[in-house]
Amino acid sequence: MTDTHTALRRSPLAHRSTIKAMEHAARLSEVPFLGKLILRGDPAKIAKTVTGVAGASLPTACRATRKGDTAILWTGPDEFWIVTPDNAHAALADKLGKALSGIHHQVTDVSSYYAAIDLAGPKARGMLMKLTTLDMDRSAFTEGEVAGSNFGAAQATLWQTASDEEKGGPVFRLFVRRSMADYLWCLLAEAGFEWGMPRQAPLSGETWRLER
């Protein structure tokens, strides 16, 4: 596809722009148009081929691996996410399909399905604690860790992409269904309100606020 085509797209959170808490405490932004593939297959049978094609090796449970711009996330014992830059996924899917022919597997393009939200900063952990039962302490959830869980009432996959030591604090990436992305965005902003993040009204326009 060409640049003219990419201009026609609308990412799940295109109506939002990056918001920040005070004093760089936290930053919330969408990472639009990442390539995302779900790869199903028995790791014992596909690992070598996948590494050959994608570069990164298949991660162990609840971890992610990276090679250049491509990351592989473990999301289940026979399920992996491959995250690529914009538009790189289609060719990769093709190559994987060919390389894995004859081995039982499935490669599915979910680039449009899931929104990617980056949450960065020293207060990111504190914000996530308000949404998930995962242990978000820095000793418990570390760089390269991946976990599927509930965040508020939305299921999402959480991945720590940058360590706490790096400038700007830890960075967490959340993959969430595009239909739930706005809900999660608003809930994250609410969690950051304590540190000065602006509140966000939901896109659905529907509210349960009691009014008389």
Next chain:
Amino acid sequence: MTAQPNRRASGGLIDRSKVVRFRFDGRDFSGHPGDTLASALLANDEHMVARGFKYHRPRGIFGAGSEDPTALVQIGSDAARTDPNTRVTEQEIYDGLEALAQNVWPSLKFDVGAVNDLFSAFLPAGFYYKTFMGPLGNWMAFEPFIRKAAGLGKAPGAPDPDRYESINRHCDVLVAGGGPAGLMAALTAAKAGARVILAEETAALGGRLLSVDPDKVNLGDMAPTAWVESIAAELAGMDNVTVLTRTAAFGYYAQNFVGLWERVSDHLAPNDQPANLPRQRVWRVRAREVVLATGAVERPLVFHENDRPGIMLAGAARTFTHRYGVLPGKRVLVFANNDSAWEAAFDLQSSGARVAGIVDLRRDIDGGLLSTAAEHGISIHPGAAIVGTSGAQRVSGATVRRMSDSGGVEGPVTAIECDLLAVSGGWMPNIALFSQSRGKLVYDEDLSAFRPGQSWQKERSAGSAAATFDLDGCLKEGARAGADAASKAGIPAKAERPPKVEGAERPQGTPRVIPEIPSGRPRHKVRAWIDLQDDVTTKDLKLAVNEGYDSIEHAKRYTTSGMGTDQGKVANMNAFALVADALKKPIWQVGTTTYRQPWKPVTFAAMAGQHVGDHFHPRRVTPMHDWHKSNGAVFEPVGDWLRARAYQRPGESFEAAVRRESLAARESVAALDASTLGKIDIRGKDARTFLNRVYTNAWSKLAPGKARYGLMLGEDGMVMDDGVTACLADDHFHMTTTTGGAARVLTHLEDYIQTEWTDLEVYMTTVTEEWAVASLSGPDSWRVVAELCDGIDPDPEKFEFMSHTTATIDGVPVRVFRISFTGALAYEINIAADYGAWLWDKVMEAGQPYGIQPYGTEAMHLLRAEKGFVIVGQETDGTVTPADLRMDWIVSKAKGDFIGKRSLSRSDTVRTDRKQLVGLLTEDPTLMLEEGAHVIATATEPAEKPVPMLGHVTSSYDSPTIGRSIAMAMVESGGARMGERLWVSRKGGTPIPVKVTETDFLKMREDGDV
């Protein structure tokens, strides 16, 4: 404004340099920062703060913290922020605080409801049960009055404007309670490097260390408060420690899941509350190990007229004296059954009160205590009891008699004047959290109370919570508990050395507990309160036992003892002892009532946290949502989705919009946002075999490029979902499910693949939202598709029904299906969801020459009903087989087993009198049936109830295409009733006559049958 006559000159955690002004019961008062409402009112010599629940008798401040049963007030007059049942012993004062007395009319000091007290004989235990076991009329007659009289305080009258939050935290060691044991436990675990959370219910750390005379007690050469501050500072300096004050551990749940309730800014004036912080927070803590250092509460004594304001727990009197710098009485009479109350008496005397006497149920008193009493010049009454009290709105005196050997009282009556009656029945460990953790309690004969016994979860109790009452022991036990907890959590730890304690007073010794202290009065004239909040007296409990309520759980409910907002924190033990006494059973055998979460009242708002209003629940929206919103869409929730129901034009009614949209879908072209349909990518060499087993029809021969409708059953043979599945390649399929069934179907299919047919090579991945879908319906739909798409000839003559192909729109790939849920010529265009909004614009643009209309789910429902298509969940309800839908054609007889197959030949599913799906046409074509209405066999409803019912209407619409109303219904043996005349009940009218028909109304119209 009064001048705080009871304020001591110095001491306590209050700031005398600042004055805080507040109102109570319409009067102005002043206090200081650090005061609770209770301490500030007592400083102003106000003891009476409320009236009793049942008898409206004056009620005072009985405790000094969360254990207080009865000093409840309403905070704030603002309808949105007012808070009922707030304990004055916990509410801190701030400038402008307004507190109102509850349960009083017209005023606290003069209350009409107090006449109940004169009729107390008519409000016995079980009053409600006895009154309302009779005919229903009784309740009808009493209800309005009961409702008015019952309950305490007023609920807010407007939505709560404050923010609340919940937060999940994990830790190695959670310490509940910030007294001496809790502090040592937290310090030990923290120093070892454990992640520690220390939760203290009150505003300050220190626990009972704040209630002792700082001139007498020293810890490591420091005054108690100085020592507490040094530990607090040490904890604050460690980043592995979270110290939470004003935070109560309210619930101990499975696997060390403990709920904490933090009152973040309740102690601040609304204008001073930090705008960025929630008013309250619930901390959902998952702890590896827990230390329960929850302390102990003092036990009241049960004697005649023990309920007047000015009667207070002795320990509470000391807390007011030392923690808050308030002397709650000038002339104090002490009534005791243990040694610690003597220490209280000496303490109050040294603090400036005059102790008018110590009355002790015990005859033999320790020599040391006797000599100290003599030094203080305090008159003593060993082996005696208080047999009555006086004073209207504040205790003014008590009468004392000697106890006889037979357990009664004898001899002369001595009257003693007092303005404070400090009572102490010994100390009881706070065992609520321990018992919630499902540990087993032990009845301790020396203590006459329960203490923690066998643990079930990963916790240990320390300090007075574990019945260790001496200060040195508390500190040591706390340190040991902290070390044990950290070590068991995997962080080796050594108990911190506790400070050397000097000047500690003696613990309580062995209290002498008498379940009901004799008064020498006739039994029916004794009024001795067990539960001050619920107004339960000894008489009530004994009556309950007499009437056969010999289980403590039943006696509790019959009398409401311990059922108030304090959950009987100080009352319960006395209730257990009295019931045991009445039953002549040992107390361990009577047992306890169940300690349930929450341990203290937690606001619903804090429980709901941030998940309210805008954040209550996710509303899923499609990529086209913005367009719908700006084009007059009325939305409806479908599962979690928000779908456009109809697009109303200005001035147009909803019904008119639906008619217009449905006509466009029949006569020209209309577009539906069908993005919400569930979609599953299925791949593997056994995919066909799998489809054969999960659908009722055959899939072996479906060629790539073709699609087929399928019905999915549960093993019970009942329809659970339906949808169209397309063959993309021999081993690759694209399945669609209903919008609401998407997640359920995927789990159902994964269940079979993962657990039942593990030999099948099939992978499934949800692609529901990868694709945005525009569904075009109507004779012109193919022209719009032709205009839009490259690489496809959608001419219905060439592009067959139930086929699909790839194409492009301006170079963007799409997949086009020729499938129809309306019965009209229809196409579905699937595009990557990032392009969804763009696709919709393109569709509207390309359709404009043909007068394209968007149509919503209401028109969609109408259109499919015109064709007689079912909606799973509307026509079906989990009890409907394919045959019941008269869709036998979709059940393959030839292929092998499939889910639900065997159930279709069960004796129940082959019955011929099952309800079956039919069409219903009203004889009057303008009449609309009501969905859910009953179908009956007679023109009038038979008098005998229940009316025999043949079935019910499942769908009903006004169809502009058919030119009349149409309906579908599930009717007994419906298939055999074609042409039959039946009736449909309606509320407030005679049944409507209808004709039973087939369900394909479009075909009937073509055939001229309608």
Next chain:
Amino acid sequence: MFLITCPYCGTRDQSEFSNAGEAHVARPANGEELTDEQWADFVFLRNNPKGLFAERWVHTAGCRRFFNMLRNTATDEILAVYEIGAKPPKVTTVEPATPSGEAPIGSGNDAVKVMRPEEPK
């Protein structure tokens, strides 16, 4: 809320999981040969013991895998998790003496809230 150790993802909060009913109930391959009663036994009837129970759970919010669990339903003690297809491991637990009896500790029920004097402290 329990903590459940998913055999694939590790220990997580119960809210991530869904219960999927009794474990080790194989779907009869010969349904057509079974009587109505035999078939109904498979479709409708499940055990619901007070005490040790093998049940299935699925890690809904995580890896979406089904797995088996041994749980003491009287006390909610989770004794083992194991993969689908595996046999239940041997475990010991505090079990009620009779179907209507109480586990000696852990249920929080009336009969076991308080220790009897003869019980070892």
